[in-house]
Amino acid sequence: MFTELNGILNASPESFTPGEFILLSDRQSDASFLIHHFLSFYLKARCKVCFVALVQSFSHYNAVSQRLGVSLTQAKEKGQLTFLEGLKESLSVLIPQEENAENQAMSFLRDPAAGLRSLYEFVQSSVVESNGGGGAEEQWGPPVLLVDDVSVLLSLGVRVGAVLDFSHYCRATVCSQLQGNVVMLVRCDGEAEEDDEGSQQLMRGLTHQSCLTLHVQGLPTGYCRDIHGQVELCWKKRQSDGQHTPKKVFQFKVHDKGVSFFARGTSSAVL
């Protein structure tokens, strides 16, 4: 996790707001570093994490998390992390074999028009079982769901309505019922006017459902090697201490072992 981002969000592994739906979005940029932050943050906070990783392999997340101080293999062994590796599971669905030993979660690939019910059922089963666990297991904190990323579902043929239904069901289960958190990444490409109907609708729908959005985009003045982009944070509801700061903008630079955030114009390359 990135300590500067914790300061900005006013959160720490010991105390964070429960029941939040955090939306990470990007436009012509890559916000996946934020997923790594939240993954290591919630694992350090001893939450039970369900990670739906649709675009990268397990070893990629493991390698990055190790640099951030968390071991995903250990977390999986201890039962703290449920990892759905979408790429691996999808092969058995995309290339039908004679012996059908497929994971039901990715079966939406066979018929995307039918919706994401099977994926939701997978999430529900992995998140709910924590509360009904036996005494022998360690007691983990509230459940957390991370999804990386939601826009690839649109590329695979799932309708926007189905994706919004899925996120709504997840929010209802995880945030409202179980007082956990949900973090989803959605990616856009191109200018806001050029977006096709689907991704614009998805963006708006998810923004409406979320209570905190972090939007990553490139610098408006162009490409720069030392400043990789800017992050716009937007809180929907009032924070617990009564302060109401709706929007904040920071610039960032991604390093090997972390990301540094700074106020606009205060990059070390400039000062």
Added chain:
Amino acid sequence: MNLRHYVTTNMAAPMSSVDKTPAECLQLNSTSFQKKTRSKFISIPGTRPSVQNGQLLVSSGVTSLDYLLGGGLAVGTVLLIEEDRYDSFSRMIFKYFLAEGVVCRHELFVAAAQDDPDDILQELPAPILDDVAIHRPGDQPRMSCEPQDTLDAMKIAWRYQNLPKVQSALASSSRFGHYYDVSKIMEPEIRQAAKWHRFYHPEHPPPSSGTHSPKLESYSALLKSLQEVIQREGFDLNAPLPKSRNILRVGLHSLGSALWGDDLCCHDNPKNVHALTSFLYGLRALLRSSLSVAVVTVPSHLIQDRALMGSITRLCDNAIALESFKGSERETNPLYKDYHGLLHVRQVPRLNCLASQLPDHKDLAFKLKRKQFTIERLHLPPDLSETVSRVGKGEPAAAACASATSSAKHLDF
């Protein structure tokens, strides 16, 4: 002729090359720092670990492109090439990629719908083989007898002989790629020594299937064929690997074009919008779990939907776009007279680390010379003419130099 050195990951192994003089052997270990990684792989010829994150890299066949992409193509990733208008330069890079595989003795998988893969393989450029160990029985060591050599041999400043020459072309100082002569065809003996697999779309008639799915039969058949090759030839990382490991180079030509049965390039609202993206997802899944690397070319200039192109790009790891000047007004523009086209880097992957190796400059142009495909930073020459304003030259390199916002107009002083 410059000396190229065939570098393997196992630096301690002596070079077994018949055509090296002892003096050349001494200067093999170049001064560039290579991170010592306890690599779990037995050294595979033609690969090296990346200095940034230890990723296993192969050369794309074009040395400048390797430098641009952070040292080479990472094993397990896809390079997307957006074709130029007449598919001339993208096809060249495609052939360089396959030729590099032949020279490094990797296995090839070539899939095409337009040309027979046999024909593509017969057109591969000839490598400039002054130091590559190709086993040819009873072969004389090649002596380069070009007169240029005597110019390169320094008599007085001989200490500087070993240092790399300063060049504006993008190239790294430790080379593991090869150079090719595009005026010659690769000799059949070298080509036939390579093991390769083919997929020619007209040979695979679509089976009559009753299931309604967003996937096209052509892409499904291609994915299935690729998986079979990976599993049969021992590239699958899940299965126990054979003793001698190799890399599979996958070349997929012109995906998305109408010849594959896809209507992405024909209609504004194609019926099979998600066929290519589902295929690319499956391709990514296959590559991540095997010792292979893929190059896919897509005729993006025919796809009207930019958002669709964006999702195609996101499903690949590396993405570059070629824009050639042929046939456009820029061909006669004196600013571009040294180059054949512009090259845009659309995407660079973040693999196993937070940061990605972004290129230094965004305004790049390429030129295909006989022995080299160079990618250089686009320089604006000084304006030495009498008139100050550059009227009537359209949008010169100012448009190429601008990045996301193109609101900058050239300033006339």
